[in-house]
Amino acid sequence: MKFSFTSAIRMSSDIIALLQLDRTLSSRVVVVKEINRCDSSFVTSCVLNHCIKKKAALCVLSTHNSFQHYQNVGLRMNYNLQKHVDSGLVDFHSLGDHCVHNLLSENSLPELFHKVRERITSMQQKNDEVNVIMDGVTHLFDLNYSVQQINRFCKELIELVTGCNNSFIVLHCHKANEDDVTSVMSNLLCHKAHTVLEVENLPSGLSADVSGHLTIKYPSLKFDTDHLYTMDMKMSRYLFKLFDRGVKLFAPGTV
Amino acid sequence: MGSFHKTSDTRTAISGTKVKNNLTIVSSGIPSLDYVIGTGLPTGSIFVVEEDVLANYSRILIKYFLAEGVACKHDLLVASADENPQDIARELPVPTTVPQNDEINSVATDVDKMKIAWRYEGLTQVESSFGSNTSFGHHFDLSKYINVDEVKACNISYCKLESDDGVSNGFKNNLYYKLLTTIKETVCKEQYNSRNKQNSNVLRISVQSLGSPVWMAKDCEEEEPSRTYGQDLIKFMFCLRTFLRDTNAIAFITIPSHLFDDEHIMNRLLYSVDNAVKIESFAGSSRETNPVYKDYHGLFHITKLSAMYCLVPNVPPSLDLAFKLKRKKFVIEKLHLPPELQESKEREQDDITSVPVNCGGFKKKDIDF
Secondary structure: OHHHHHHHHHHHHHHHHHOOOOOOOOOEEEEEEEEOOOOOHHHHHHHHHHHHHHOOEEEEEEOOOOHHHHHHHHHHOOOOHHHHHHHOOEEEEEHHHHHHHHHHHHOOOOOHHHHHHHHHHHHHHHOOOEEEEEEOOOHHHHOOOOHHHHHHHHHHHHHHHHOOOOOEEEEEEEEOOOOOHHHHHHHHHHHHOOEEEEEEEOOOOOOOOOOEEEEEEOHHHHHOOOOOOOOOOOOEEEEEEEEOOEEEEEOOOOO | OOOOOOOOOHHHHOOOEEEEOOEEEEOOOOHHHHHHOOOOEEOOOEEEEEOOOOOHHHHHHHHHHHHHHHHOOOEEEEEEOOOOHHHHHHOOEEEEOOOOOOOOOHHHHHHOOOOOOHHHHOOOOOOOEOOOOOOOOOEEEEEEEOOHHHHHHOOEEEEEOOOOOOOOOOOOOHHHHHHHHHHHHHHOOHHHEOOOOOOOOOEEEEEEOOOOHHHHHHHHHOOOHHHHOOHHHHHHHHHHHHHHOOEOEEEEEEEOHHHOOOOHHHHHHHHHOOEEEEEEEOOOOHHHHOHHHOOOOEEEEEEEOOOOOOOOOOOOOOOOEEEEEOOOOEEEEEOOOOOOOOOOOOOHHHHOOOOOOOOOOOOHHHOOO
């Protein structure tokens, strides 16, 4: 039992360290960009694990995966999401359900930010630090929101979260095509981000040894004293492999 | 003595299902398809088949899916805008107890007499057909139709979609709204709630040719069709995704993606879909006469596999898959090139321009790791 507990921590700490969420820095925006039909929900599960272990308040805005999905993944990673939702540490808001329900019953898309703000501000009153994860920003385009509306929503959301001390926001964005609105939005979000994580399936197919490529960029470090005289900051590339209990990273060529 | 008792999961009581990762899984009716996409189709998910050009084979897949539902006494919802859904349900294959083998097995006895070179004796036998020895799901005989009374005894409902000027909240074409509301009303019933432990059943929803010209008609009437083309379809798929999650319902949808003007649509759709495959038939293409493919009727592509309720998606044994339709059954196999037995001056392979994409010809930059 002890073994599984420590391994579960290690399995999510790779990602957390990569995103620098374990350091106490000022508020940050992390954008996860899914390329080539890759699924980045493992990042959400790792961040959930991290926040629960750290007892940091977290609000999950979900359009892509259900609560049951994160609950079941969580049980394998050694945390019970339901317990922490009941205790108020984690707030799970199914944004997709809310929008679809409104669309079909009232023939109009709801104002996105209104309800989200209510939930986050009520959490901010109780906690010093409220982190936010939003999975599937791209699904809002499926519902016919315009780029302008979604961009405004993300901007307001980022301002609300980063206004609070030491909080971070993780936005997942799927890039379906090179030249359409999903690509535009993911580039817009990357422009706002302090950390950009690109996850990508292997272009050559599927492998049992490696799940995909992972590229990390830190645009915010560009203005750090260390990197002030570097023209083009190098990005780091890794390979990742998913396990039931988390994810492991490898340097390219070490598998 | 011990205080730990494993609570038995009552969901296993639903016939024709098994539980994996706390998720109920049903069979697609084709053992080889179940094998290549994992163990089967997870409930609460959307499975999409991109149709072949003539839609012959995708229709067979739907029939298998429904026939498996009839054999397991699952509830069915058959929807179509192009043809009468009752016609689809009329031609379901009949379940059989033994796997249908069309090949003559007498050859097998001769094999024993042959002496294999000693260095190959230890090798495991190459298994190109999948799922032949599975006990999950039924085997069906495509040459016979199921009895009409047996289908009627099932809880089966039909949804024939016809366009009119009724309510179409959120959609331009009210076909989408009609289908969504029908599915929503059905799925909301207590017996399809995945947390419900009693009297629960699985609902199999099949939608044939979603996105055919009937569905796209309204998109083309707009002044600037390129801006909104396919938007209703993408919206529909996301709405369906939110309805089905955490239910005991599963949607099996065929889409004629080759008819779409805009190739971006399929990529957008696949984000909302859980598992997707594509059928590429040789009928009418130059590959029909290509000696490389002479044993098969078409290629079978896996376009998306997602992990539900766990992190690790299933990795199929191979991505080079092909299918063939025998007299009595549909099988998916690993694509093998035929042995070259004839002596000829010019090697036949040299003429073949359309070798499978994944076979050979790698450059160093193409290697992922």
